[in-house]
Amino acid sequence: MPDAPRSTSNAKPDRASYANGERRRQQIVEAAIEVFAENGYSGTSLRSIAERAGTSHVSLMHHFGSKEALFQRVLERRLALDQDVRLAAFAESGIEAAASVMMKRNTRSRALIQLDATIQVEAVDPNHPAHDYMKQLFADTVKEVLEQLHAEESRGVIREGLPLPVVARQLGALIIGLQIEWLYDEDLDMELHVLEFLRLLRPAPSA
Amino acid sequence: MPDAPRSTSNAKPDRASYANGERRRQQIVEAAIEVFAENGYSGTSLRSIAERAGTSHVSLMHHFGSKEALFQRVLERRLALDQDVRLAAFAESGIEAAASVMMKRNTRSRALIQLDATIQVEAVDPNHPAHDYMKQLFADTVKEVLEQLHAEESRGVIREGLPLPVVARQLGALIIGLQIEWLYDEDLDMELHVLEFLRLLRPAPSA
DNA sequence: GTCTATAGAGCGATAGAC
DNA sequence: GTCTATCGCTCTATAGAC
Structure with a gap:
């Protein structure tokens, strides 16, 4: 999702306030994420x-047309927000480093975590506007993690013979659960709990 | 919270239909759990x-006084519903058997799982009527599981040297996450995923 | 203990002035 | 693009008849 012509900062407004409208919409989406x-x-x-x-709520209707349309913009923004982190993290640094980066980053943004948790549960209803979005997100995540696990296995970083599809789902579920518990107690070290899980997968318990 | 004089079953209704009022209330609570x-x-x-x-909604107000009071009754009932299973399961059969029983049972009751998931997330707000209830439930669960893990460790069922408090939280978070994913796909085998996690804790990976 | 009626508030959405 | 005003609807809760 490219950033749309932004004529703020240093470029002069090339016509009127189209750019201001865009900025306004972003502010609204930001507020909408929180609420x-x-x-x-x-x-x-x-x-x-x-x-x-x-x-005013009339202004929201003017900019987005409906409550549901605004919500869809929120979902898009949420996806865009972590896709860069996700790609960068998963790139080639191994699953431990990736998990570390991701959990550290999530710890910094309560609004995002709460948005995820709230929608994940609410969208269980097939009629919810985010139901398909969420199903897709689950599937994609498991697939991504599974690929990483296969790579780690052949690199010898994790033990052989593990049921990787099960492990991939476990990791996904663990993160979902940790984030919910973290919302109740921000002292919970999500990164530690994920890394300790990955340690359980390592080859030699030669301690 | 004692059970209030119950004149059903074998005692004759000592006046009129007070007992029927109690049955009616139970029916309503049952419906409320689902919704x-x-x-x-x-x-x-x-x-x-x-x-x-x-x-009618007027009847609900008559029986419970307010929406929040009805909700509190739902929470009490939910707690009562799994406390028997919980006690029986954890008694002395070991954590694997306990987990197995619990996950099997949960798989049979979509309403309960969805209630848990929904409230867990919604009650993150400190002003939510179930916030304290939920915090307490998290704490109690971790404590219970941790005790079990210590027992298993000394019985040699699980490896020594594991950070048990971390493991206990991982297990709790895993179950929360699995239940949410299960709501999207009931074919997900929650029991398998929990048991496989417990397998990771066992002493000898001598396979 | 259940009914109708209603109070008082909040909701998404629309219309039209400026 | 923002404003006021308003429509039609739903909500929790209450009052009072039966």
Whole structure:
């Protein structure tokens, strides 16, 4: 998702305030992430988002057309936000380093974690606007992790003979659960718990 | 919370239909579990519960006084529902058998799993009526599991030198995450994933 | 203990002035 | 692009008849 013509900062506004409209929309999406995270889709009102964004619910309707359309923009933004981190992390550094980077980063953004957790559970309903999105995300994540695990296995970093598809799902589920528990207690060291799990997969318990 | 005078079963109704009122309340709580599970606390209306229970929302107000009071009854019932299983399972059969029983049983009750997942996430908000309840439940669970793990360690069922407090939390988080993923795909074998995790803890990978 | 009626508030969405 | 006003709907909760 390219960044759209941005005529702020140093370039002069090339016509009128189209760029300002874009900036406004981004501010609103940012506020919407927080409020949707805290209250879920059905629990969130346009008025409450508008209040946090410093505008009116009519303005939201003007910019996005409907509550659901705004929510879809939130989902897109959320996906875009971690895809760079994800790609960079998984690239070639191994699953431990990747997990480390990802968990460290997540620890820094409560809104994102809460958004994930809230939507994951709410979107269990097949009629929820994020249901298909979420199903796809689960499937993609397991697939990505599984590929990494296979690579690690052939590199000898993890033990042979493990049921890798099961391990991949375990890792995904572990992260989901840890994030929820972390929302109750931010002192929980998510990175540690993930890394310790990966340690269990290593070849020689030669301690 | 003692069980209030119950004049059902063998004692004759000592006056009129007080016992019927109690049965009615139980039916309503049963319906409420399902609806709260599907829509969360804030997403659920008294009218929708009343509809499923075959009565009116005014009747709910009459029996429970408020939406929040009804919700508290739901939480109590949910806790009572698995405490028997929990005690029986954890008693002395070892953590693998306990996990097996618990995951098998959970697989049979979608409403309970969805209720857990929904409330766990929604109650992250400190103002949520189930926030303290949930925090307590997390803490109790980790403590219970940790005790079991210590027992297993001294019995030699699991490897020595593992960071048991971390393992206990991992197990709790794993189950939370698995239950959420299961809500998207009931073919997911939760029991298998938990048992495979416990296998990782065993002493000799002499396979 | 269940009914109808209603209060009082919040919701998503629309219309039209500026 | 933002404003006020409003529609039609749903919500929790209460009042009072039967």
